[in-house]
Amino acid sequence: MTALRLAWLFGRRSASARSTVVLPVVAFTVVTALLLIVAGGAQAFFSWTDHDAGIYQTLAVIALSLLVVPLIGLGGSAARLSARRRDDRLASLRLLGATPRLVTALTVIESTLLAAAGAIAGVVLNLVVSPVVGLIPFRGQPLGMSVLLGPGWTAIVIAGIALLAAVSAVIGLRGVILSPLGVRTRERAPRIHWIRVVITVGVIGAVVLIFSALPVIGAVNGIVALLAVGFGGSIAVLNLVGPWVLRLVASGQARRARTPRRLLAARSILESPKAAWRQVSGVAMTSFTAVFAGVGVSLMDAAGSSADREAQLLLADIRTGVLITIVASFLMVACSAGVNQAAAILDRRDLYIGLDRIGMPVSEMNAARSRAVLSPLRVTAIGSAVTGAVVLFPLTGMSLLISPLTLVTFAACLAGGVLLVWAALRATQPVLARVLAEPSPSL
């Protein structure tokens, strides 16, 4: 009951209450809508029963699994956001003697309620955009309204989103519960162990060896199994080594920084390389997968130039599917970046006001914020694509020679995605302008 009463007190209107509530809700709205769109698309494929349906269904499951992970990541960051946004108050509660259980319950209640509200808004958004999604052609025809999920599945998605928010909130709060003073003073710079690199190099080496053994394996099932192991292993180690790489790059940038914007951006990343990675990790998977798919489509294109109409339609559909996956992934990263940045401005309003006091131009602050996201994004997109190219080494070179246009198209999509994230960051500029225009009287 105490937790409920406190949740009610924290949830009442206050100076920053609107932003505190709106930001996580917007994030969950986008997560839900994208999840419903992706699942709806997969459902459309599963309604087919002809002899080619199996191929489409397999590809749909791969695309779904690729997008579900970053979707969960975005959902998690939205939940952590609603928890993190209350770090100060929760840490203060801990300092006043509140039990970890009370702090946890309070956050779980808040995050779950906001997630549920966002999920319901996401269902409405999905209903609005589904006619447009239905226009996307597969096998030469638009998907139509078969992309809409039924009420049962929709309810499961809403419940899943709320559950995800609750679990993520608990995980995000561990720092506050373990060390309230650490959160309040941000005294510790995070460290990431180098053993992650050793493991990554080992796994990538093993994957290269596995792929080099593919030609001597005759059975198709064996090849598919090895490809799946290699692909899954590579994705897993990307997540393991990503924060370490971002920290390494940002350390170098901080040392070399000659301008305030570069220094601030690099130090922001170093403040939490894991958070910087979480924000862009969806792109890591997409970028890595795009290289895999791009190489595959190029090679199939070359082999199937004289194939029948059905085979050519399949190739075109795979290309469409990969492009949709890349676009959806970047949409999630852009939403995540926008929401996280807007929240970061509100969270750290005293910092920005302080910078304004000492005469830092607003354009310089915005440039520093933007750089703190775009720099890891570039490192991630390029690093993951290079990792994919290394893993598939001989094939990458071949596909570049055989069908450069396909790979150029995917590269252009990645570049477009970076621009999308940049636009999302620009959209948060009014939040900073508002904070600076209406500083707290105590500052």
Added chain:
Amino acid sequence: MGASGSGKTTLLHCLAGILAPDSGSVVLTTSRGPLEVTGLDEGGRSRLRREAFGFVFQQGLLLPELTAVENVALPLMLTGIDRRAAEQTAAMWLAALGLAGLEARRIGQLSGGQAQRVAIARAQTTGAAVVFADEPTGALDSQTSAEVVDALIRSTTDRGRSLVVVTHDETVATRCSRIVRLADGSIVDEVSAR
């Protein structure tokens, strides 16, 4: 000086060009003649704060992710000075304020008094003609408070610069040459203390 809500901080913000007053004007005497602060646009006031003013606040408003020397060097870098030169000047100021050897520490690794001296160094590093300090000792114990005020005066008025302090601490006020008391947004008393 004045009670909470008397308008001390608002007055300081108007003087420093952070807020534009509803009426009246703020004039700064510069080497090139009088400058009407209230007549400047946002960009002009921002530039004035960057080049002519320094700030010390109760919370310090330092950047926790930067080291002490980077915090102090930041205003210099904002004026276009090379980072290496800026950090050399910053290190000199930190040493002058008794913080030699702590340059690479993050703000969270410093005590309240040390952090406030970093803020003083930051306010001084550009050679600000006027330093504005808003409750600079508000969060400190009495001994640390005395040390911080010493450091503040030593680095400003003792070097021929102006210091404007908002405080409700009589001990701090007695160190100033002129005390203005406010109540409900109006000046109610004005004395020269020394």
